[in-house]
Amino acid sequence: MAPTARELARQTVLADILAAARMRLTDEGPVALSLRAVARDVGMVSSAVYRYFPSRDDLLTALLIADYDELGAAVEDADAAAGPVPGARWVAACRAIRSWSVAHPGDFALLFGSPVPGYAAPRETVVPAARTALALARVVADAVASASGADGRPGSPSAPTAAPGAAGPAVADAVTTLRSFGIELPDEVLVRTLMAWSTVFGTISFELFGHFVSSVSDGDAYFDQVIARLADDLGFAAAF
């Protein structure tokens, strides 16, 4: 309901700019991202880009949202394509996270690396940001539900020595957040899920940022070992 041609052209240019920005991001990292550089890449002059993005920070925000959404969608798709077996869904989801990260190291650095100094992510980013973690939590919830008593081990892993404060108020926010998305997890599983998410991220981060140079030679194989043990700690069996 409006001048469609002009609007469509605008959308096209906007997509071009975003694509060029992601190119720069992917192989040079967030700090190397500048409006001038992407302007050069798309054959525009820098001031023209300002008609599409009021500032460099707005471009960063758009990239942040696009990346969070792309990663989240990749995980959700992998999960959906993995069939009904929770252990297989877990493997598919975790592998999807790593695959995307390895394919887009600059974007990974934007999402999970050091924050860009002087830039604070606005509120619009928090929902896309939660998407991946929620997808993981959903898989865990289903796995734990269906694993209860299915094999010899209890659905909720025992925590004989994990003392201070049980699940405690430290993670109360997580309970609230998950509940608002219709996900309920036993306390112990909740903490284990947070840990697993941190471990998956930490492992990929170590691999991409070069901290495995003299210890892990095969990132692929090692990652599979890690997620197998994480599933184990969560009370179900990973299925490869």
Added chain:
Amino acid sequence: MAPTARELARQTVLADILAAARMRLTDEGPVALSLRAVARDVGMVSSAVYRYFPSRDDLLTALLIADYDELGAAVEDADAAAGPVPGARWVAACRAIRSWSVAHPGDFALLFGSPVPGYAAPRETVVPAARTALALARVVADAVASASGADGRPGSPSAPTAAPGAAGPAVADAVTTLRSFGIELPDEVLVRTLMAWSTVFGTISFELFGHFVSSVSDGDAYFDQVIARLADDLGFAAAF
């Protein structure tokens, strides 16, 4: 055996420069670090700094080594001060890592955040870099050795479903590296130690970089829960 006065003055200025650089690092991050800025901070002109550091990258390298060493020393000291009980040493070492990181977020970002584009860490950094991980591995080795059969659980945690490749060749480099420092770990414990190190780092990283905003409210308490469970997974009990 040389002109001491002049040399001493030089050392003093050098220390001043490094201190100023660490200041900038701590509250602005690695990318904001420039020779000109630190020159202003110490009241010098930029060209004068080049008499002490041939390039910005050399300054970065010096900071990298200083930070790795400071973190490593903090962990080693905490370990040594914790007494003989392995579970207590583990808690002390892990807490020391987090304390240092929280106190120096910019330095943490330099060591473990996104790599600075265009800068590649030289070989001199790898030994200091390994110091912290080695300290952790030593604690684990001692804990596992003394925990064997001490309580009901075996010293080496069982891995019922952790299939692909046992410990596998993926971590063969880690075996070699540890052995060169006189540390031997059972395969399963080795993988678990690598995982624990990734989890500790990932947890601190999430906390510092703002990924726990709607899930973890008390970083201190949550971290203690995490390291308790990690010890459990490694086959011994954390002692708080």
Added chain:
DNA sequence: GTCTATACCCCGATAGAC
């Protein structure tokens, strides 16, 4: 909407006087 031109900052690094 897109261009040129510009104001005003930053940076790394070097030359040469003192």
Added chain:
DNA sequence: GTCTATCGGGGTATAGAC
């Protein structure tokens, strides 16, 4: 060893012609 001055590059952002 420290200074001034400078080269040559980068950047954000805006004004105003077309």
